[in-house]
Amino acid sequence: MEALRTKKGRIQEGVFSWTSSNIARYPWRRVGSTPYEVLIGEILIEKTTYAVATRVYGSFLRHFPSFSALAEANEDELARALDFSYLKRHGTFIKSVIQDLLKKGIAGVPKDSYALRALGLQAHNINAIMCFGYGLHLAVIDSNVSRMLSRLFHDSLPAQPSRGLIQAIGEALLPDFNAGHYNSSLLDLAERICSVARPLCVQCSVPDVCDHASTNVDIPSIDSKS
Numbered sequence: 001m002e003a004l005r006t007k008k009g010r011i012q013e014g015v016f017s018w019t020s021s022n023i024a025r026y027p028w029r030r031v032g033s034t035p036y037e038v039l040i041g042e043i044l045i046e047k048t049t050y051a052v053a054t055r056v057y058g059s060f061l062r063h064f065p066s067f068s069a070l071a072e073a074n075e076d077e078l079a080r081a082l083d084f085s086y087l088k089r090h091g092t093f094i095k096s097v098i099q100d101l102l103k104k105g106i107a108g109v110p111k112d113s114y115a116l117r118a119l120g121l122q123a124h125n126i127n128a129i130m131c132f133g134y135g136l137h138l139a140v141i142d143s144n145v146s147r148m149l150s151r152l153f154h155d156s157l158p159a160q161p162s163r164g165l166i167q168a169i170g171e172a173l174l175p176d177f178n179a180g181h182y183n184s185s186l187l188d189l190a191e192r193i194c195s196v197a198r199p200l201c202v203q204c205s206v207p208d209v210c211d212h213a214s215t216n217v218d219i220p221s222i223d224s225k226s
Contacts, residue, residue: 015206127141
């Protein structure tokens with residue numbers, strides 16, 4: 001669509017500018033992470049807060065630094081590593097993922113989205129593993145990024161855009177190079193700035209090309225820039 005063509009370059013520029021002045025909050029959503037590290041982080045962040053997930057993540061990896069170390073862990077060791085009692089179910093799920101992979105003769109995190117989906121992981125978790133863990137050129141679209149993209153292109157989208165449409169927009173916006181850095185920055189920007197109830201449009205790095213921001217704050221449009 002025309003809006004995508006018009007806004008693409010500016011969105012990429014704004015997303016990269018965000019990461020140049022803001023440290024990514026999730027240590028596993030960084031270029032250079034191993035597939036195992038990303039897998040553990042993505043499981044932990046589901047249904048937990050940033051503070052809990054990042055605290056537990058470091059401790060968990062110190063206890064189980066590799067796929068093989070985790071495969072040998074028992075339930076008590078998992079519970080101690082997770083630190084929070086209500087995260088016990090996460091430990092059980094992590095263990096079940098490892099066991100399922102081993103039963104299939106896979107001694108590591110597979111580079112196969114279908115195999116990961118069969119284990120119960122969601123699409124954005126899988127793409128995070130593929131992008132940050134394996135360096136593949138894929139868009140990572142969690143609920144925060146989906147909301148931000150819906151707002152950026154609000155005037156050009158149906159009232160309730162499908163997940164497939166939002167994913168397609170996300171893929172189209174990916175830069176040819178440094179997709180991992182771009183995804184990491186966009187995930188962080190969408191979560192911290194483009195919140196559900198009160199988005200901080202004046203702190204956003206792309207308000208001038210956002211349909212939603214233009215109706216909420218007095219920001220020059222892209223056409224009025226010199």
